[in-house]
Amino acid sequence: MKTKYDKYGALHVGPKGRLVDRNGEVVALHGYSTHGLSWYPEYVNRDFFEQLKDDWNVDAIRLAMYTAEEDGYCVEDDANREKLLGVIDRGVKAATELGLYVIIDWHILSDSNPLIYEDLAADFFEKVSSRYAAYGNVFYEICNEPNENCTWADVKKYAERIIPIIRKNDRYSVILVGTPKWSQRLDEAEADPVTIDDNLMYSVHFYADTHRDELRKIYTDAIAAGLPVFCTEFGTCAADGNNAHNAEQAEIWLDLMDANDTSYMMWNISNRDETSASFVPECDNYTGPYKESDLREPARWYKKRLTGK
Numbered sequence: 684m685k686t687k688y689d690k691y692g693a694l695h696v697g698p699k700g701r702l703v704d705r706n707g708e709v710v711a712l713h714g715y716s717t718h719g720l721s722w723y724p725e726y727v728n729r730d731f732f733e734q735l736k737d738d739w740n741v742d743a744i745r746l747a748m749y750t751a752e753e754d755g756y757c758v759e760d761d762a763n764r765e766k767l768l769g770v771i772d773r774g775v776k777a778a779t780e781l782g783l784y785v786i787i788d789w790h791i792l793s794d795s796n797p798l799i800y801e802d803l804a805a806d807f808f809e810k811v812s813s814r815y816a817a818y819g820n821v822f823y824e825i826c827n828e829p830n831e832n833c834t835w836a837d838v839k840k841y842a843e844r845i846i847p848i849i850r851k852n853d854r855y856s857v858i859l860v861g862t863p864k865w866s867q868r869l870d871e872a873e874a875d876p877v878t879i880d881d882n883l884m885y886s887v888h889f890y891a892d893t894h895r896d897e898l899r900k901i902y903t904d905a906i907a908a909g910l911p912v913f914c915t916e917f918g919t920c921a922a923d924g925n926n927a928h929n930a931e932q933a934e935i936w937l938d939l940m941d942a943n944d945t946s947y948m949m950w951n952i953s954n955r956d957e958t959s960a961s962f963v964p965e966c967d968n969y970t971g972p973y974k975e976s977d978l979r980e981p982a983r984w985y986k987k988r989l990t991g992k
């Protein structure tokens with residue numbers, strides 16, 4: 684059977700900021716994000732990804748590597764960094780074998796400004812972009828969520844350092860750039876975009892029980908202006924990853940994104956005891972197959988949304 688990658692090939696940013704395939708046809712990806720790779724590496728395996736692909740219609744995986752949280756890439760030793768690079772390698776190879784797209788996510792969060800660890804980021808993106816230069820299915824997300832004490836000018840400065848490092852190795856991959864305020868301020872990127880490269884998209888993140896019309900307006904204005912937008916993370920619950928699953932608001936969001944061919948990735952693959960996790964805590968099966976009762980409500984909702992079942 685032909686995989687998504689066989690069908691579309693390497694993607695790039697086309698007219699009006701839309702993601703397009705090798706023939707210039709508009710494509711939107713629908714995926715799932717891992718939880719932190721330091722904490723939940725078990726889910727990064729081919730059998731699990733295959734199930735996401737076959738039973739959920741997922742066509743992309745986001746590998747979320749925290750940088751500053753416990754056991755993150757920047758706060759531990761070289762052995763830990765090698766371990767994380769190994770998990771990424773396993774994830775990229777599994778995704779590639781299955782014809783899935785894969786995002787390598789430099790998951791800043793408590794390190795709110797990507798300039799804090801920019802030297803380590805430069806070294807990391809040099810490593811991964813040289814390693815995966817020949818892989819047409821890899822996206823690089825250079826900073827998950829810039830937040831407190833971080834301006835768009837800071838993010839832009841960081842992007843202008845990291846992008847040339849990636850491009851020296853890999854001329855064609857799509858690079859994803861986070862925006863201020865936990866990846867909500869597309870308007871700031873639109874007012875002063877990164878101009879050194881034209882195969883970039885800007886991230887917007889929403890959590891349906893927290894973010895509503897105000898963020899939707901920022902998003903629709905950015906789309907109307909032709910800004911390339913990719914929703915690299917969303918949740919159906921509150922912004923803390925927990926509390927109520929708000930299916931009604933989540934439907935409004937995804938209908939809007941579908942209408943604009945925006946790609947999206949749901950947070951998160953794990954059995955952590957929180958609403959946004961895909962599996963109930965009692966489920967410690969990392970390869971599948973899964974029973975409906977293993978799934979939390981948002982995961983069941985997403986599966987139905989993507990497959991109709």
Ligand code: IDC
Binds near residue numbers: 828
């Ligand atoms: C949350 C996880 C939670 C973890 C916390 C801090 O769900 O288990 O304890 O991070 O590491 C984001 C972030 C994402 C957050 C998520 C929910 O990108 O890392 O995950 N969220 O709070 N932005 C908005 C929400």
